[in-house]
Amino acid sequence: MWRWPRPRNAIAKEIMAGTSPDLTPNIVISDSVRWTLNGSGKFTLKSAWNALRTVYPVVPWAKGVWFSHNVSRWAFIEWLTFLGRLFTKDRLLSWGLGVNATCVLCCQEDESHEHLFFECDYSRYVWTRMLGKNTIVRPCYGLAREIDWLCTHMRADSYTQRTYKLSLAASIYWIWRERNARVFKGINTSAESLWSKIADEVKACMCSWRRIKPNDENRLLVRS
Numbered sequence: 001m002w003r004w005p006r007p008r009n010a011i012a013k014e015i016m017a018g019t020s021p022d023l024t025p026n027i028v029i030s031d032s033v034r035w036t037l038n039g040s041g042k043f044t045l046k047s048a049w050n051a052l053r054t055v056y057p058v059v060p061w062a063k064g065v066w067f068s069h070n071v072s073r074w075a076f077i078e079w080l081t082f083l084g085r086l087f088t089k090d091r092l093l094s095w096g097l098g099v100n101a102t103c104v105l106c107c108q109e110d111e112s113h114e115h116l117f118f119e120c121d122y123s124r125y126v127w128t129r130m131l132g133k134n135t136i137v138r139p140c141y142g143l144a145r146e147i148d149w150l151c152t153h154m155r156a157d158s159y160t161q162r163t164y165k166l167s168l169a170a171s172i173y174w175i176w177r178e179r180n181a182r183v184f185k186g187i188n189t190s191a192e193s194l195w196s197k198i199a200d201e202v203k204a205c206m207c208s209w210r211r212i213k214p215n216d217e218n219r220l221l222v223r224s
Helices: 010-018 045-052 072-083 089-094 113-119 121-133 143-153 159-185 191-206 216-223
Strands: none
Touching: 072 143, 072 159, 113 121, 113 143, 113 159, 121 159, 121 191, 143 159, 159 191
16 A cells, blocks of 8 residues: 655646556666656657647648758748748738738739739749749749649759759748838839849858769859
């Protein structure tokens, strides 16, 4: 028969209630603490985090956003864009905020995720030029179709595919930043200047990459 002290909290009470009265202590082996959420019995932050969070299925575009050579701030904005979680004007209006719905980049259509990326004349020009930089010959798609194309054609991590994924993340980030600069600061940058800046940013990242195969396709990307 166990002689328990008076429980001080609900956890201690639960432990006492779950202990069989027939359990006999082993005087040969010392007591030890075991973390049951990990197979090794040792505590890890990963096992604790997995126990606390809700696990959702991995989206097909995950590796197109979260890859080792992406820039963290670019990846974060790209992730929010793919989820449709940016504070675009159509969302602000749906929350009852009285904002002007017109896109500040083209001043023609109402602003939404789909319009900003890349149905807007301004962003379409920027992304079309970046596609050309990546030697990708195809029309400029809208956001949903661009994500589908990313999932279908960019599953591996070759130099060409890595450059495309980085270009997409940079374009989304800088287009959103340009949108915010116009909304909050009244500062405008031409589409030509913006795409040139994006190309320079991407090329600067590429210069830090190592173990690149010296083939003609990769040389063309670096020179473009």
